[in-house]
Amino acid sequence: MGIPSPTGLTMSTRRASPPYTERALKPFGVEDVRILLLENINQTAVDILRNAGYQVEHHTKALSEDLLIEKIQHAHVIGIRSKTRLTANILKHAHSLLAIGCFCIGTNQVDLEYAAERGISVFNSPFSNSRSVAEMTIGNIITLARQIGDRNKEMHTGGWFKVSANCYEIRGKTLGIVGYGHIGSQLSVMAESLGMVVRFFDVLQLMPLGTSKPTDSLEELLRVSDFVTLHVPETPETKNMVGEREIGLMKPGSYLLNASRGTVVDIPALAAALRSKHLAGSAIDVYPSEPFGNGQFFESELIGCPNTILTPHIGGSTEEAQSMIGIEVANAMIRFINVGTTLNAVNFPQVDLRAISAAKASVLRLVNVHRNVPGVLRQINNILGPFNVEKQVCDNKDTISYFMADITIGGVEDIQTLYDRISSINENILTRVLY
Structure with missing residues (x-):
């Protein structure tokens, strides 16, 4: 679908809602991304996500709360429609979750504030129907x-x-x-x-x-x-x-x-x-x-x-609309997972950088979500001081800041150093390294 797919993808995460969830820094390919889709989301979305190389588990109905809590613990992305409620009680079990796709117009079924505080980006499709x-x-x-x-x-x-x-x-x-x-x-x-x-x-x-x-x-x-x-x-x-x-x-x-x-x-x-x-x-x-x-x-x-x-809330319930929603939300989530862009996210600032050229094997992309308080950006830039920063951008939405930077690195040791130092910032919520 024209979405950049990096040759190697590191998704290293440290969440700042104590207790921290730590995962070792290691290469993480697109084939390791686990997608959980519920409520019979249109097959168009299922095909797009599978063609992107992700592991997709597709259910035709909503899940009970107990089963949803069990499933969401291992998912990197969850896709829902209007019946599934993603409350704070459920999201606190989502230790690996990076994104939520609402394959509908509204997002009232998601605790958007809690998701943002956990570094979880939420996407929807407000205009496809x-x-x-x-x-x-x-x-x-x-x-x-x-x-x-x-x-x-x-x-x-x-x-x-x-x-x-x-x-x-x-x-x-x-x-x-x-x-x-x-x-x-x-x-x-x-x-x-x-x-x-x-x-x-x-x-x-x-x-x-x-x-x-x-x-x-x-x-x-x-x-x-x-x-x-x-x-x-x-x-x-x-x-x-x-x-x-x-x-x-x-x-x-x-x-x-x-x-x-x-x-x-x-x-x-x-x-x-x-x-x-x-x-x-x-x-x-x-x-x-x-x-x-x-x-x-x-x-x-x-x-x-x-x-x-x-009529029973069917204004947007056509095959054409559901297909368009599937295309829009699935592609937004692929862009977020693969290259970090948050365009069309409802609870994050809208941040984008052009994709890293495949020819630049020594360049990595650092993605960081942190609390929007004074001084954090200065701390990040001090850490990046020894490295060549090709481009960077930062934006805020309410209490959340989203930072992206492309950095030339010398080796794995540099990646580990960057990850550890950025993650140790007190206001850190989520750190990802893409390369």
């Missing part, structure tokens, strides 16, 4: 406008009610998009191609696509839109972003769609507006509380509401 979500939203808009959901339920119970009252074309209607990111902007283009007028609101100043126009406030967007669709992240600011007050500002007979996060909409307020006919319909794909597994477990005040489409 953008097209899938946008397409489903368009489909739901048309379905709501024609009341197809209710007609479908009636037909399945033997009813035949051919009506046109309160059924509309979407051409000429105003679509209000809250959140004009990857999904919202794609949806904007698709809606315009169907003849809709597009308005959007975002907290960032973003370039409109086509003839779409921003509104100055959420309130303005709610007042002018026939359809309002939400595509925002889960943050303290977006919790209950659309509640009784906001729904009251929407046009009588308008529609609300949410395929972002379940905490964004006040569900009781939405159910009341649907039953009172203030809203003509709604399509909801995400919920404040969602069942852990498949089965007859779903409960919501929205059940039975008129012209209401309820």
Whole structure:
């Protein structure tokens, strides 16, 4: 896949969350990297990781906590989806773990802060399913406008009610998009191609696509839109972003769609507006509380509401999206393992260096994770003083600093010296040497 694969790879680790986990400094080839994949991660990812030379153990389901603790002790990388919870209690047993791949959008199932403190980088794929979500939203808009959901339920119970009252074309209607990111902007283009007028609101100043126009406030967007669709992240600011007050500002007979996060909409307020006919319909794909597994477990005040489409968080669940997620996360983890780059990590600073040329056999790459406090970089550079540093970079994220440097060395003794001295810094969390 075009990812550099060094001829020799040393992954030497000393973790600073006492007690230290020590491993002898020794050549460590890609064939020694152990990958644990759970929850039937797409075969595309499995193939990419195996083709990179790693040992891949692939499970179709999530594991029990006891079995997960047993398995994670020996893994260098674990790949999960949304069902597996990687808590501090589980991660404290992950003595060899370097990276976590979340083969999905969210990372709420991982204790990101604890992982960072242990030097474990977490990757996800926030945008690979953008097209899938946008397409489903368009489909739901048309379905709501024609009341197809209710007609479908009636037909399945033997009813035949051919009506046109309160059924509309979407051409000429105003679509209000809250959140004009990857999904919202794609949806904007698709809606315009169907003849809709597009308005959007975002907290960032973003370039409109086509003839779409921003509104100055959420309130303005709610007042002018026939359809309002939400595509925002889960943050303290977006919790209950659309509640009784906001729904009251929407046009009588308008529609609300949410395929972002379940905490964004006040569900009781939405159910009341649907039953009172203030809203003509709604399509909801995400919920404040969602069942852990498949089965007859779903409960919501929205059940039975008129012209209401309820789907089980499947906005991004297409074969194409899962394949793209597999490609993106697998390649990010390969780059991290092989050359140390943290691009697309969610809990680490974004750090990258071009790969070491194969012709430079005497050059090694030092990777260090340490606590972000004054003076550590000075200590590292003092240790590197006797050596020729070809290039280096350091960046911080919250309490974590990530350092990379390519160094010309004379022999194995130099590698051991560098490793021992860098690892002995009090603020050290993780030290790796790649060559």
